[in-house]
Amino acid sequence: MGNRTIVPFGPQHPVLPEPIHLDLVLEDERVIEAIPRIGYIHRGLEKLVEKKDYQQYVYVAERICGICSFMHGMGYCMSIESIMEVEIPERAKFLRTIWAELSRLHSHLLWLGLLADAFGFESLFMQSWKLREQILDIFEETTGGRVIFSVCEVGGVKKDISSETLNKMKEVLTAMEKELKEAAAVFLNDSTVKLRTKGVGVLSREAAFELGAVGPMARASGIEMDIRSQGYAAYNQLDFKPITDQGGDCYARTKVRIGELFQSIDLIRQCIAIIPDGEVKRKVTGNPKGEHFTRLEQPRGEVLYYAKANGTKFLDRVRVRTPTFANVPALLETLKNCSLADVPILILTIDPCISCTER
């Protein structure tokens, strides 16, 4: 048995912009155990429902996480709409799907960049983020915001996208697809990149299932689970099949996410082809009463929204189960017995979002 040492990781660490603290128990270079300490970013968001009414809370929900901001707003709105039995207009459903898929694109590109940064491939990081800026430009043109849009509301969406803009979006995405392919080839075929990702942090199908992994983490271990196939919003009208891989290692997770980039572009194209005309929001009156669970697929995996309303304009309770929270047990499992140098990559491969986990 070698020497045991404890190496603190975080809360301020160059690899992750977000604060999380891990005590890594090492034996020589091997990690024996990782003990997390959290709470650096806890705000107490869920309790804010008592101070902001159910329509104002959309803005709070959007700020649960700045990366999947749109989808948080959408999930919250969907659960309130279900409680109030509001059926949103068809066009709004498609617009929500388009923005949601664009969010997935920007989130996965962001993640690819951070991954490249974690294994020290600076120019690849820059390239991924450069591609991501094009998505942000689309956001800015269609919603006015780069990161937080505040475009979702209970009853639909606030803004419509004109058909010229939709067509332009299609062109931008087609042009981007080419550049994406080039970047993807580096991630998937470059031998130095493969050395850092292939066979690193293997999570078996059984382990992934037992530990309750979600999203790309589960799909890269061969579990075909994607809430989009349940057909919320406009997904029931699109041709969609989850992308999976059998590898279970960092390479497989990269591959799944890259596959999803192209899939998102395809889904947006399908949306643009069949989007119906009409209203984009329904007027919502009265207050919600009842409770509801909503599930939707975020870039990081399945998110659960629970809302309980009592018939006044303030809700009783909102609860969010975020994908990173579900993936933390799987992360701790993959960290066991890895080498210290792989820790940053392993942490990144679950695509952690501490901000939404701690709220």
Next chain:
Amino acid sequence: MSVVKKSPWILHYDGTSCNGCDIEVLACLTPLYDVERFGIINTGNPKHADILLITGSVNEQNIPVVKQLYEQMPDPKAVVAVGICATSGGIFAECYNVVGGVGKVIPVDVYVPGCAARPESIIDGVVKALDILEVKRKKR
């Protein structure tokens, strides 16, 4: 550019931000905005940093972390609070675990408004901080 007296190194710490401002801080480094052309580098080590960029408000748990980072930075140093959260707590000001803006814990030199703060305004804030650094340097 004669206004840039020195190439400032930046330390970024995420208080309780929602990530919105963080990714905009990171976006400043990337090709579209590319602050490295001014010699601005994002460092992970507080002992190398001139400017501390903080996003998000402070809570009970991260007060010691913020203080420690600030104390470890060599003088002269400047603090830039990015986003409305770091300024006052913003939309989360009423949350039970939010103490308030960063100014409650350490002295802040520049406040950058916005939710999320745009990369242009973040760069602007850093440039303002440069002048403040210069004044502080002369005073020593």
